[in-house]
Amino acid sequence: xxxxxxxxxxxxxxxxxxxLGAAAGWVVYVCSPAxxxxxxxxxxxxxxxxxxxxxxxxxxxxxxxxPFVWCGNPARVLGSARVRQWEVxxxxxxxxxxxxxxxxHLGCFEIIAQVIASRTPLTALYRPPKMPVLQPLLEQxxxxxxxxxxxxNLSGVRLLLRTLRNAGxxxxxxxxxxxxxxxxxxxxxxxPAYTMTLPAKLATMSGAPLVLSYAERLPRGAGFAVHFVPxxxxxxxxxxxxxxxxxxxxxSLIARCPxxxxxxxxxxxxxxxxxxxxx
Numbered sequence: 582x583x584x585x586x587x588x589x590x591x592x593x594x595x596x597x598x599x600x601l602g603a604a605a606g607w608v609v610y611v612c613s614p615a616x617x618x619x620x621x622x623x624x625x626x627x628x629x630x631x632x633x634x635x636x637x638x639x640x641x642x643x644x645x646x647x648p649f650v651w652c653g654n655p656a657r658v659l660g661s662a663r664v665r666q667w668e669v670x671x672x673x674x675x676x677x678x679x680x681x682x683x684x685x686h687l688g689c690f691e692i693i694a695q696v697i698a699s700r701t702p703l704t705a706l707y708r709p710p711k712m713p714v715l716q717p718l719l720e721q722x723x724x725x726x727x728x729x730x731x732x733x734n735l736s737g738v739r740l741l742l743r744t745l746r747n748a749g750x751x752x753x754x755x756x757x758x759x760x761x762x763x764x765x766x767x768x769x770x771x772x773p774a775y776t777m778t779l780p781a782k783l784a785t786m787s788g789a790p791l792v793l794s795y796a797e798r799l800p801r802g803a804g805f806a807v808h809f810v811p812x813x814x815x816x817x818x819x820x821x822x823x824x825x826x827x828x829x830x831x832x833s834l835i836a837r838c839p840x841x842x843x844x845x846x847x848x849x850x851x852x853x854x855x856x857x858x859x860x
Contacts, residue, residue, distance in 0.1 A: 584718045590648035595661060596802025598645045606641020616845055623844045627770040627835075635840035642798060643689065643843070650691045651718070655699075655725060661804035662696050662796070669809040670792050674701060679745035679789035681780055682752040683812070685831045686843035689796040689805045694752050696807045697794075698727035704744045705752040706779075708733040733760075738779065745787035755780050756831050758850055767824035770832060775851045781816050781823035791827075795834050798841055810834065 590598070610617055620640075624630045650658055673680045682697060684690050697703045707730040709716060731737035731744075731751070741751045756769070759777035767776040784791055791812035796805045812830060816823050835842045 583715070584652070587648040587652045587718060591652040591654075593649075594802065595646065595649055595804065598649055599642045599798075599802040602642035602645030603638040604641065605645060606637045606639070609641065610637045619847060620845045623846075623848065626772050627839075627844075629839045629842075629844075632840045636842075636844050639798065639841045640843070640845060643841075646689060646798075647691065650689060650695070655695070658692065658695060659699055662692055663799075663804060663806045664696060664809075665806055666809045667700070669811050670697070670700075670794075673790045673792050674750065676790060677748050679748050679787055680750045681745070681783055681789050681791050682750060682794050683755045683780055683791055683827065683830070684752060684794045685756045685834055686754060686846055687795040687835055688798045688838060688841040690754070692796050692805055693794050693807055694728055695725055696796075697750065697752065698725060701750055702727050702729070703750045703752055704729045704731050704741060706731050706733055706737060706741065706754070708757070741779075741783060742786060745783060745789045751783070751789075753777075753780050755827050756846075756848065758848065765821045765824050767821055767828050769828045769848060772849055774828070774849050776824040776828055778820045778824055780827055781820065784816060793830060793834055795837070797838050808837075 610620070620636065621630070621633070624633055624636065629636075649661075670680065670682070682693070682703070684693050694703055694705045705728065707719075709719075709732065731740040741753075744751050755777060757777065758764075758775055759779070763779070764775045764777045766773045768774070769776065780791065783789065793810040793812055794808060795810075796807045798805055814826050814830065816826060
């Protein structure tokens with residue numbers, strides 16, 4: 582039923598869906614105190630509280646564009662993407678050591694995997710939804726030509742590492758809160774956030790370079806600008822410092838279009854360890 586609805590909505594014009602999404606963003610903001618409180622707290626922590634009105638509308642757009650991105654005709658979806666600086670990714674691919682694409686919850690992050698997979702096979706880390714009814718929708722939506730899924734468990738991590746050792750490409754959302762024991766505490770906009778260690782571990786074990794990416798939502802439903810950015814930092818030796826370095830790289834991407842970050846996400850969930858305690 583849900584999949585059928587998404588397929589119907591996917592045929593509607595993107596400008597219309599974004600206009601409806603902007604209105605829906607305000608409805609959700611007004612009707613959900615918990616959503617509103619978390620968004621304000623995260624914006625205040627990051628220093629982007631002045632962007633709140635834009636954030637509300639962009640959050641709504643991110644929801645209503647999903648049928649288009651997940652279930653739309655692949656040629657139509659890819660046609661909405663203006664790819665910027667692909668040469669950054671191609672140089673990394675040409676090294677022959679595999680590539681780790683790091684994408685924060687910024688803009689239309691769901692379209693990035695499709696853009697990469699249209700140019701080179703990609704295996705993306707995937708966390709199954711908590712609601713089983715969403716499973717068929719997400720699996721079909723994210724399993725497109727050239728795009729493969731790796732579950733967020735031990736078998737999935739092994740698949741990612743095997744892909745990299747075969748000079749393949751993998752995609753990870755590094756600002757997603759990891760499971761217990763799978764991360765360390767590192768500052769994100771000046772506040773401790775439980776941060777995954779997987780990207781740095783994969784880079785260390787495989788020798789694969791990191792490439793940053795984000796998809797900027799263009800005004801008036803004009804599509805998306807998909808950017809590829811080099812990761813110029815050298816990863817430090819400790820896991821905590823590595824996570825901090827990657828968090829800083831994510832902050833630099835978010836600063837490019839802060840209104841389009843997923844500020845309602847519970848990025849700081851979990852119990853922060855006491856000073857001196859192990860993460």
